[in-house]
Amino acid sequence: MIDQIAAIPLFQGLPRQQHEDLAMIVVDQIFKRGQTIFSEGDEGSGFYVVISGRVKVFKLSPEGKEQIFHILGPGEPFGEAAVFAGENFPAYAEALAESRVFFFPRPAFLDLIKKNPSLALNMLAVLSRRLRKFAALVEDLSLKEVPGRLAAYLLFLSERKKGNEELELDVSKNQLASLLGTIPETLSRILARMTRERLIKSSGQRRIRILDRKGLEELAGGEKRLP
């Protein structure tokens, strides 16, 4: 049990004592295929980690249509953000196959953290490191695709203004980042690179001037990559 807890990414690298503390409060559960684990609006009474099997997290539209958010496999937590924030579950969770899940009840987990705040700090460290690794991955992957999509978007804005080179973004940089499938930090770095390469000039929060239309076209067409 302790070894299985130690292998969960959310808890990886915690001191052994904290794995033991978690093993004391965990509830080992099996759900059959199709069985509901929790429903939207249920009290966030604890969070779950998939040990084996597969769990789907989804919402129902007013017409009863399923919108699947995630399909989770071994090692992945679910319900944890709501439980940490003290909120109700914002969606449904259902086993897609017979699944073994570990359930960590909120009150016992809160007690652990009150007695030993270093558990919370260590979990923050774990999530921070994972986040940093993911951010680096997003950036790596984004730098291949996003500059081209951004170039295409800027050319589209210019066309809409009949070829004008002075553009005003019609969305915030946060929205633009998510439109292009990346994070704001990476978008900022791409804009900085485009500026350094004299493709564009950025002035103010939302104003961009096209300096090298041909360069942007090559980038958008995949003929060139941003150095």
Next chain:
Amino acid sequence: MIDQIAAIPLFQGLPRQQHEDLAMIVVDQIFKRGQTIFSEGDEGSGFYVVISGRVKVFKLSPEGKEQIFHILGPGEPFGEAAVFAGENFPAYAEALAESRVFFFPRPAFLDLIKKNPSLALNMLAVLSRRLRKFAALVEDLSLKEVPGRLAAYLLFLSERKKGNEELELDVSKNQLASLLGTIPETLSRILARMTRERLIKSSGQRRIRILDRKGLEELAGGEKRLP
């Protein structure tokens, strides 16, 4: 000050009271271009968030060569994973331009968390949500590129075995994921899709049998995408 704290992704969505608590302990600092913020091995006396400017985090090789890990801009934290874990700083941090950073001293931050464990829980919720969003982005971006790279890798393994269709992975799935530039969860889903499409058959942890060599070749060559 409180509004600037509220805008930091690490603290976004915390209750106002917790932003006020953080504002009480923050130290507002300016570093000049080229100034060292901390050195490798320094005690992790607190963590930092860039407010303006740019900060590089790097290590020095025994020969004194710089290896840059991250270049951080506004909103991005640094040193926090070490500070949460109670470790020394594992790298150097230096301002690349005049930079304003917020410093959160560890002892005062620990006091806050001890008095009010919900701050730690809320930060766990924030990081969890960001992590989930990043994981979805990594998956989105990976599903375009990784299946092709994985197909190429499987064909390479087969070639090395003189065209044998029974393969044994020579690395763990975690290592393979990072080799292919993704996370283990996404790799598992790609393997499941390849199995569903009858391109491969997975048997056991490391054994894979090629069922459709032509399909893998098309995937590797970018002529086809995984549905």
